[in-house]
Structure formats: C-alpha cells, structure tokens
Amino acid sequence: MTFPARALLLPESDLGPLSSLASERYDYVSHEVNGRCLDVGCGRFNRFIRDFRDGNGAGIDVHPYEGLTEENLVSDISRFPFDDRTFDTVTFIANLNHVPRSLRDVELEEARRCLRRGGLIVVTMGNPVAEILAHVVVAAHDRLLGTRHDVDAERGMHEEEAYYLLDSEIVERLDRAGFVGIRKKRFWTQWGLNHLLAAVKP
Numbered sequence: 001m002t003f004p005a006r007a008l009l010l011p012e013s014d015l016g017p018l019s020s021l022a023s024e025r026y027d028y029v030s031h032e033v034n035g036r037c038l039d040v041g042c043g044r045f046n047r048f049i050r051d052f053r054d055g056n057g058a059g060i061d062v063h064p065y066e067g068l069t070e071e072n073l074v075s076d077i078s079r080f081p082f083d084d085r086t087f088d089t090v091t092f093i094a095n096l097n098h099v100p101r102s103l104r105d106v107e108l109e110e111a112r113r114c115l116r117r118g119g120l121i122v123v124t125m126g127n128p129v130a131e132i133l134a135h136v137v138v139a140a141h142d143r144l145l146g147t148r149h150d151v152d153a154e155r156g157m158h159e160e161e162a163y164y165l166l167d168s169e170i171v172e173r174l175d176r177a178g179f180v181g182i183r184k185k186r187f188w189t190q191w192g193l194n195h196l197l198a199a200v201k202p
Helices: 003-009 021-030 044-052 101-114 128-145 151-155 167-176
Strands: 037-040 057-060 087-092 115-126 180-186 194-200
Touching: 021 044, 021 115, 021 194, 037 044, 037 101, 044 057, 057 087, 087 101, 101 115, 101 167, 115 128, 115 167, 167 180, 167 194
Parallel strands: 037 057, 037 087, 087 115
Antiparallel strands: 115 194, 180 194
8 A cells, every 4th residue: 555655755765664665575575486596787875785695695786886896897898707507596686678778688698598497587577657657757756856866867778778678579578589488477566567587497
C-alpha cells in the first residue's frame, strides 16, 4: 500500500520500516543470487555487493560514481577484467537498457563467459510506462529539492541507451547469448511494475 508514496519520496535510504524502492529491488535480487556475484553497472558505492552480498563478489561500472574505486571501474565493457568461470551469478540491476544497443549482446556474452557452468544471470527491468514516469519524477525531484538521484543526468545518456527494454528483447538477447531456462519474477510490493528475468548458463 505504501508503494506510491515511496515511489514519489525517492528516499536514498530506508525510512524506518519503509524500505526504499532501490533497497527492495536489491533484496528481491539477493534472494536469487547464489555464491560469488558480479554486479555489472554497480553504481554508487557498489551497494548491492557491499550491503546485500556482504562483499561476496565484485561490482563494475564504466562511470566513476561516488564511492567507487579503481577496482570497480572498467574502460572496455566488451571485455570484463575477470577469468572465465569466475562467478556463480551475474546481475544487471536496472541497467541493461543503459548498455549501448550495439554492445548488449557482447556484454551478455561476457557475462556468460565469466559464469561457472550452472551459473545464474539476473536482469531487472521496470514496466515501460513506469520507467518513463520514474525518470520524469526523479528529474523533477532533483530540480525542485536539489537532490542527486538522477544518475542518468550525472553521466549523460548515450544515443544508443534507452529508458527501458521490453522483455521480448531481453529474452531474445539472453537466448542468443546461450542462456537457458529463462523465467520471470514480478516484484509484487511494487505492484508488479518492476520485475526480474533470470536464466542459467548450461
């Protein structure tokens, strides 16, 4: 019942018993993750690995967000700086749409390379209408209240990025990268407007 208020308030951290939408999304993903995790597009402070996986894994990003170290930064997303079969899970949390279109297949293939056999890939994505509205609300929130939630504005949007991806594209790309057993899980505490897709490396 609190979802609309939480969506508009955009807290950066939990407010007492009310979890932020970001924390809630991380929690859903964390329940899917097995073993050592690579979080691609980790964002500020590498929060998912740090706070939700107790440091068991690595986070990487192309943008030097606040709280990231040199170990988190990669300059070439077509080649992850890890050996084959290093991780049990790879996550793309609300960011596969921000991978330039021409590099999405390459990046998913890299995710597969870095996974052990039987490893899991998890991709979260919001409903298209919700994603567009969220970007509008976040931008307005920052403009009116002087906050810094809009990470897209912080680093700038590439012409091949998008505000959302349809499930059909994600499924097609996961299939093309060689993943199997693709399944979908909705985040019901966010009224099903956010969800994850998970698949396995055979």
